[in-house]
Amino acid sequence: xTDLREPASGPVLEIxxxxxxxxxxxxxxxxxxxxxxxxNRGEVVGLVGESGSGxxxxxxxxxxxxxxxxxxxxxxxxxxxxxxxxxxxxxxxxPDELKHLRWREIAMVFQSAMNxxxxxxxxxxxxxxxxxxxxxxxxxxxxxxxxxxxxxxxIPRARLKSYPHELSGGMxxxxxxxxxxxxxxxxxIMDEPTTALDVVVQRDILAQIVELKEDLRFxxxxxxxxxxxxxxxxxxxAVMYAGKLLEIGSAQAIQHEASHPYTKGxxxxxxxxxxxxxxxAGIPGSPxxxxxxxxxxxFLPRCGYGRDDCTRVSMTLAPVTGAAGLGHVxxxxxxxxxxxxxxxxxxxxxxxx
Numbered sequence: 001x002t003d004l005r006e007p008a009s010g011p012v013l014e015i016x017x018x019x020x021x022x023x024x025x026x027x028x029x030x031x032x033x034x035x036x037x038x039x040n041r042g043e044v045v046g047l048v049g050e051s052g053s054g055x056x057x058x059x060x061x062x063x064x065x066x067x068x069x070x071x072x073x074x075x076x077x078x079x080x081x082x083x084x085x086x087x088x089x090x091x092x093x094x095p096d097e098l099k100h101l102r103w104r105e106i107a108m109v110f111q112s113a114m115n116x117x118x119x120x121x122x123x124x125x126x127x128x129x130x131x132x133x134x135x136x137x138x139x140x141x142x143x144x145x146x147x148x149x150x151x152x153x154x155i156p157r158a159r160l161k162s163y164p165h166e167l168s169g170g171m172x173x174x175x176x177x178x179x180x181x182x183x184x185x186x187x188x189i190m191d192e193p194t195t196a197l198d199v200v201v202q203r204d205i206l207a208q209i210v211e212l213k214e215d216l217r218f219x220x221x222x223x224x225x226x227x228x229x230x231x232x233x234x235x236x237x238a239v240m241y242a243g244k245l246l247e248i249g250s251a252q253a254i255q256h257e258a259s260h261p262y263t264k265g266x267x268x269x270x271x272x273x274x275x276x277x278x279x280x281a282g283i284p285g286s287p288x289x290x291x292x293x294x295x296x297x298x299f300l301p302r303c304g305y306g307r308d309d310c311t312r313v314s315m316t317l318a319p320v321t322g323a324a325g326l327g328h329v330x331x332x333x334x335x336x337x338x339x340x341x342x343x344x345x346x347x348x349x350x351x352x353x
Contacts, residue, residue, distance in 0.1 A: 010080060011038035012186055012219055013062075013106075018075030020054075020061045023068070027291040031057040033243040034074070036317075039187065044213065044220045046234030046251070048227050048266065052287055054243040055223045056111075059189050063106055064090055064098055081105050081186055104134045107180035109190040113172035117164040123150075123175055124160035127182060134183045149178040153208060170201040177209065181216065189221045194229075206233055227266045231255050236327070239263045242287055242298035244315055249328035257337035259320045259330040261303045297332065305335045 020032040032054045039045050047055045060066050062077045077090040083105065093101060110116040118126055127146035131137060137145070147157045153174040164172055173193055180188050190209070194202040210233065213220060222234060230237050230251065237254045239247040239262060247260040258264045265283040272278065285302035288294055294301060296311035303310070317329040321336055330336070 012041045012080055013039040014076075014078040014080075015058075015062055016076045016078070018058065018061065018077065019073045020057050020066065021071050021073050023071055024291070029290045030293065031070075031243050031290060032061060033293075035240075035243075035245050037238055037245065037248065039219050039221060041186070041219055042213070042217055043236065044210075044222055044234045046230035046237040047221060047223045047240060048225065048230055048237060049240035050225060050287060053240045055225075055240055056191055058240070059108075059191060059221060059223055062090065063102065063108065063189065064093070065108070079105065079187075083186075100134075103130060103180075103185065104183045105185055106187045106189065107183070107185040109173075109176045109180045109188065109193045111191045111193070111195055113164075113169070113176045113193075116176055117172060119164050121163070122160065123162055123164075123167075127160075127175075127179055130179055130182045145182070149182055150175075152181065152212060153178045154204075169197055170205065173197065173205060174208075177205070177212075181212065181218075184216065185218055187219050187221065189223070191223045192225070193222075195224075209233075226270075227254075228270045239266070242293060243290055244298060244331065245317060246299065246332070247328075247330045248317065249320070249323070253320075253323060253328040257320065257323055257328065259323070259328070259336045260299075260332045261305045261335050262299045264335075305339070307334065309334065 015035060015037050018032060018035045019030070021028040021030050035058055037045070047058070049055055057066070057070070061070070061072055066072070072091060075091065078087050079090055079101070080087045090101065124143065124146055127149060128139065128142045131142040131145050132139065146160060150157055150159060155171055155174055159167065159171065167175065177193070194205055197205070206229070209220070222230065224230060231254070234251050236248065236250055238245055239260065241262050247254070247258070247263045249257070254263060255267070258267055262283070268281045269283065271280060283302055288298050288301065294311070296313045297303070297315065300306045300310045313331070313333065315331045317331055318333065320328045320330050322338065
């Protein structure tokens with residue numbers, strides 16, 4: 001990373017007022033609805049929510065990887081790279097500019113490693129191809145770099161000659177991580193990289209991701225439906241539901257001062273390994289139809305704290321009243337960290353943060 005300048009102040013990536021719709025004959029599905037979030041250098045930002053909440057669409061859209069019928073309808077994605085002369089709006093880059101940005105500056109670890117890897121090419125061929133496309137190096141230098149990348153992710157160099165079907169699920173995922181790091185990107189987007197792996201392999205890979213992040217100084221956008229995982233891994237957590245951001249805060253703030261009822265529901269959906277035993281409580285109901293979302297807060301039909309005023313909530317993120325940490329924001333003006341644990345019946349007045 002000797003070619004990198006000293007980092008400038010401010011975020012490395014700014015997503016502003018970002019919206020994505022899927023065009024269908026039955027109407028537009030508003031998968032991402034006016035979302036805004038920043039990423040700082042060296043930071044792990046976790047994006048959590050149920051399946052269908054818009055997490056992957058947000059990440060793929062920000063990297064310009066979506067295809068029709070997906071359509072970006074508004075927003076800006078500003079990248080502040082240390083290798084770039086000036087900031088760039090990714091949504092306005094030409095195809096050639098995008099080609100230089102992807103993988104060199106922003107890389108991705110896709111959810112299904114077996115589908116992401118080419119089944120008829122060896123690990124060596126796939127790593128060398130990525131390196132030579134984006135870096136001006138000889139084939140011998142690229143092969144040396146490929147071997148070093150396997151060292152980084154804890155795979156024997158002998159596996160360079162292996163094909164994807166000859167590797168275990170954990171090894172395939174490590175190869176995808178190695179490929180994402182091949183050109184020294186500043187941002188790595190990880191879309192549920194440990195899904196379908198057993199807990200022992202998952203823990204090893206997550207520990208390795210943290211170690212690599214500290215050594216190589218890249219930022220991570222980590223997408224998952226498992227909030228318990230992010231509490232251990234992420235610096236900040238953004239909670240997403242029905243295409244909107246409901247709450248953003250540090251991992252500690254989300255764990256101990258959760259404000260939005262949906263975040264509280266996610267926290268009560270998995271057991272604690274320490275402390276007193278508690279009864280688990282899932283979130284009843286299903287996410288809304290995004291072709292015709294309800295007015296106000298989209299979580300209202302499933303919320304035990306719901307009241308009539310929730311249909312008029314603007315869903316603007318605002319600071320959590322009484323929160324200990326800075327930067328803790330929520331879209332719910334009625335429920336906060338100090339709200340009683342037992343839900344208030346719908347229509348009851350006096351629920352304040």
